Amino acid sequence: MLSTRLAQIASFVPEQARLADIGSDHAYLPVYLASNGKIDYAIAGEIAQGPLQAATSQIKKYGFTHKIIPRLADGLAAIQVEDQIDTIIIAGMGGLLTKRILTEGQSEGFLSNKERLILQPNNHEQLLRHWLATNHYQIYDEKIIEDHGKIYEIIVALPKKEIDYTLKELYFGPVLMEKKSAVFQKKWQKILQTKQKVLMNLKNAQYPPEDKIGKIKKEIIWIKEVLE
Ligand code: SAM
Known part of the structure; x- marks a missing residue:
């Protein structure tokens, strides 16, 4: 059974996608998507031998060697032009590493600037939103979820020429701050409390x-406004 987090990420993959799952580990995500007939082709990219072996075994076990290709590579170097990848998932890693993978992938020409990006960083979501805005990606969907007591954000982006986000939208997530789900409110209530304590100590x-x-006063005002 796929975890709630991975199932939510999978829900953003379009039908018949040609997928690159970067940092695929056990290849749970592409195997699940292929089992459900949602994808015909995927690359399971991995930088480490151990997880690559785990991915290879999983793909064999479920009989998808013709559809899912495990590939040893650093980041987006797993993608080859012939793969005709249109959807890239980078999930379960830190935001800094995710940003590095995107930056290097772009400067090394592995991004054709047509792909849908589905990102689930474990932290530093704001950093990634800034990267997306700077590199002409529109954040057209987002979801915040709780799985086993941990809160995760999923960001879905597509290339667009004109990007115009406010700093506040990049701070909270343009879609998340519109939806204001219960999990979103829970996350920001907790951050608000922490920031209020830090402010007191600083004063x-x-x-x-x-x-x-x-800086922290401005953040507290923003959080209070968004939680109203
Ligand atoms: N994506 C899966 C998920 O969300 O459950 C697995 C996440 S796991 C915590 C991170 C995986 O990314 C590890 O298997 C690690 O080897 C791989 N990884 C780390 N840096 C990488 C890079 N630069 N390129 C490709 N894979 C990488």
């Missing part, structure tokens, strides 16, 4: 750092 410091205080 009580012997030499209160005015720049940090100003």
Whole structure:
């Protein structure tokens, strides 16, 4: 059984997608999508031998060696032009690593700027939204979910020439702040409490750092506004 997190990520993959699952580990996601007849072709990219072996075994076990190709590579280097990939998933890694994979992939020519990106960073979501906006991707869907007590955000983006996001939209997620789901409110209530504590400590410091205080005050105002 696929985890709630992976099942939610899978729900954003379009029918008949040609998928690259980067950092595929056991290839659970492409095998699940192929089992459900949703995809005809996938690359399961892996940088490490162990997970690549696990992916290869999983693909064999379910009889998808003709549809899912395990490939040892760093990031988007797993993608070859002949694959005609139209959907890229990078899930379950830190936001910094995800950003590095996208940046290098783009500068090395592995992105054709047509692909749908489905990103699920474990942290630093804001950093990725800034990368997307700077690199002309529109965030056309987002979801925030809770799985085994952990909160995850899924960001779905497509290339677009004109991108115009406010800093506040990139901070909370343009779609997430519109939807304001219960999980979104739970996440930001918790962050609000933490920031209020940090602000108090900063104010009580012997030499209160005015720049940090100003930044955190602005964040607290934003969070309160979005939670209203
Ligand atoms: N994507 C799966 C998920 O969401 O459950 C697996 C996530 S697992 C925590 C991260 C996987 O990414 C590991 O198997 C790791 O070897 C792989 N990985 C890390 N850096 C990578 C890179 N630069 N290129 C490809 N795979 C990478």
